[in-house]
Amino acid sequence: MTDVFKAVEVCPSVYWVGAVDWAVRDFHGYLTSRGTTYNAYLVLAERITLVDTVKAGFFDEMMGRVASVVDPDRIDYVISNHAEPDHSGELLAAIEAIGPKKVCHTMWGSTARMARAVAEGLSAGGAEVKLMSLKSCHRSDIATEMLDAGALVVGTPTLNNQMFPTLADCLTYLKGLKPAPLVGAAFGSFGWSGEGAGQAGEVLTEMGAEMAAEPLRSKYVPDQSLLGQCFELGTAVAESLSRKLADKP
Numbered sequence: 727m728t729d730v731f732k733a734v735e736v737c738p739s740v741y742w743v744g745a746v747d748w749a750v751r752d753f754h755g756y757l758t759s760r761g762t763t764y765n766a767y768l769v770l771a772e773r774i775t776l777v778d779t780v781k782a783g784f785f786d787e788m789m790g791r792v793a794s795v796v797d798p799d800r801i802d803y804v805i806s807n808h809a810e811p812d813h814s815g816e817l818l819a820a821i822e823a824i825g826p827k828k829v830c831h832t833m834w835g836s837t838a839r840m841a842r843a844v845a846e847g848l849s850a851g852g853a854e855v856k857l858m859s860l861k862s863c864h865r866s867d868i869a870t871e872m873l874d875a876g877a878l879v880v881g882t883p884t885l886n887n888q889m890f891p892t893l894a895d896c897l898t899y900l901k902g903l904k905p906a907p908l909v910g911a912a913f914g915s916f917g918w919s920g921e922g923a924g925q926a927g928e929v930l931t932e933m934g935a936e937m938a939a940e941p942l943r944s945k946y947v948p949d950q951s952l953l954g955q956c957f958e959l960g961t962a963v964a965e966s967l968s969r970k971l972a973d974k975p
């Protein structure tokens with residue numbers, strides 16, 4: 727079956743070997759009424775290189791396109807350029823199948839990793855933490871928690887020079903509820919311009935939050951040192967919170 731799928735020549739020696747997802751209708755908040763592509767490229771240079779892979783479930787399609795140009799065993803390098811699962815979902819399968827000499831790569835879910843490290847810092851600082859993802863929680867769930875909370879720490883990747891739309895939506899809603907002043911902090915992963923965390927911090931300030939620290943940003947995947955800074959952000963928020971509670975009459 728794999729010979730159904732053919733590589734598309736982009737220019738001499740460079741081929742598109744990705745996959746077409748005809749069914750997806752929402753991609754990173756974009757309406758994709760005609761589906762989308764997952765883009766992987768094969769470069770027939772001195773070292774034959776596969777750049778990126780495809781979303782999980784599209785392995786056979788990608789390998790079929792690769793095999794239409796070159797025996798996959800001849801691939802020397804696999805470069806994983808992009809962290810998101812639509813580029814790296816089949817990375818491990820590709821490495822297993824191809825056995826390349828070299829792999830460079832990153833992981834996805836960078837802001838979520840940061841969030842877990844911030845939560846560790848908050849706990850270590852003595853605060854009770856509730857980690858909530860806007861992928862699975864409704865804004866009204868967050869609002870309910872916020873009413874009893876002393877601090878609100880928000881994380882967001884940067885998408886098109888802005889904070890992520892679901893966080894913008896949630897913060898607009900929370901701001902409208904005019905909460906009692908909270909301790910606040912913002913963080914997030916970005917790729918090149920990185921406005922997201924700063925914008926989220928600005929909204930927290932407009933909500934009257936007392937910011938415990940400057941927004942913390944990670945270029946793509948946070949390394950150990952950056953995760954350490956996330957932990958410290960958590961402890962800084964916990965400290966501000968206990969100071970605030972101690973000052974309360």
Ligand SMILES: Cc1cc2nc3c(=O)[nH]c(=O)nc-3n(C[C@H](O)[C@H](O)[C@H](O)COP(=O)(O)O)c2cc1C
Pocket residue numbers: 754809810834835836837838882883884885886887888915916917918919920921945946947
């Ligand atoms: C559609 C799209 C648009 C993006 N736009 C920006 C941008 O404008 N500025 C920026 O710094 N990074 C941008 N990025 C990069 C992401 O912020 C970066 O990949 C980040 O590590 C994602 O974090 P996450 O793993 O928590 O989702 C964009 C990524 C995607 C997929």
